[in-house]
Amino acid sequence: MAGEGVSPAVINRLAKELRELQLKPEEGLKVHLNEDNIADVQAEFEGPAGTPYEGGVFKMKLVLGADFPQSPPKGFFTTKIFHPNVSKAGEICVNVLKKDWTPDMGLRHVLLVIRCLLIAPFPESALNEEAGKLLLENYDEYAKHARLMTSIHAMPAKRPMPLTATGGANAVNSTTGEAASDSGAPAVKKPKGIDKKAAAKKRGLKRL
Numbered sequence: 001m002a003g004e005g006v007s008p009a010v011i012n013r014l015a016k017e018l019r020e021l022q023l024k025p026e027e028g029l030k031v032h033l034n035e036d037n038i039a040d041v042q043a044e045f046e047g048p049a050g051t052p053y054e055g056g057v058f059k060m061k062l063v064l065g066a067d068f069p070q071s072p073p074k075g076f077f078t079t080k081i082f083h084p085n086v087s088k089a090g091e092i093c094v095n096v097l098k099k100d101w102t103p104d105m106g107l108r109h110v111l112l113v114i115r116c117l118l119i120a121p122f123p124e125s126a127l128n129e130e131a132g133k134l135l136l137e138n139y140d141e142y143a144k145h146a147r148l149m150t151s152i153h154a155m156p157a158k159r160p161m162p163l164t165a166t167g168g169a170n171a172v173n174s175t176t177g178e179a180a181s182d183s184g185a186p187a188v189k190k191p192k193g194i195d196k197k198a199a200a201k202k203r204g205l206k207r208l
Contacts, residue, residue, distance in 0.1 A: 006039050006068055014038045017107045029111055039064045041073070043111055047154065048119050052146030053081070056154030060092070060114065062107070072101035075114055082142075082149040084123040084132035092117070093127045 006014075015038045021031040028046040041062040047053030058081055062073040075092035077083075085093045096105070096113045126132025134142035 006064055006066065010069060011038050014041070014107070021108055021111075026108065026112060026115075029115055031107075031111070039068075041107065042078075045115050045118060047150060048115075051118055052143040053118050053150050053154070056150040057156045058118070058154050060090075062110070069103040069105070072097045073110075075110075080149060080153040082128070082131050082146040083117065084121045084126040084128055084135055085117050086131075087127040091127060093125055094122075 018031055018033050018038065018041070021029075022033060025031070028048060030044045030046075032042045032044070034040040034042070041064070043060055043062075045058045045060065047056035047058065056079075058077055058079040060075060060077045060079070062075055064073045065071055075094070075097050076090040077086050077092060078090060080090075087093070092114060094113060094117060096110055121131075121135060123132035123135045131142060131146075134145065
């Protein structure tokens with residue numbers, strides 16, 4: 001289990017860092033706070049513009065061992081991604097989670113470094129050899145494959161349009177309570193009853 005055996009002091013530190021990330025989020029990064037298990041660190045990255053991952057949303061998690069923070073966490077993408085530094089099983093290879101790790105390193109820094117991998121991969125230390133080879137030898141093919149994987153696995157689901165926006169024969173405008181037309185536009189209001197006083201006035205003018 002992630003975080004099993006982690007000390008209360010470390011849990012408090014994690015809770016503080018995660019709340020700060022929610023109050024002051026980084027661009028393209030969203031952290032989810034699990035109140036039942038603070039050590040369950042999960043985040044979402046937006047695919048950076050200008051990369052084959054643009055438009056995608058990639059979920060990942062950090063798995064904390066009992067000796068954290070003396071030892072680095074392990075990082076995994078839970079969304080499938082075609083990337084040199086991410087294995088087919090989702091494991092992330094980056095120096096910040098290996099030789100560059102220090103016990104005082106914050107979660108914000110770790111997550112930002114992982115996001116930077118989406119912008120600048122390191123094919124020299126590839127976990128996915130196919131992706132690393134393509135990136136070095138044929139970038140267009142690499143980008144094509146990465147975009148395809150993004151379109152299949154990382155595109156956010158579209159929200160259904162509300163009834164009032166789509167219209168239809170039986171649609172009802174929630175604000176006015178009036179039926180909408182088949183085209184989706186509000187139906188034309190029916191004319192109100194004839195003003196009797198105005199009609200009488202008109203008849204009087206005709207007699208003159």
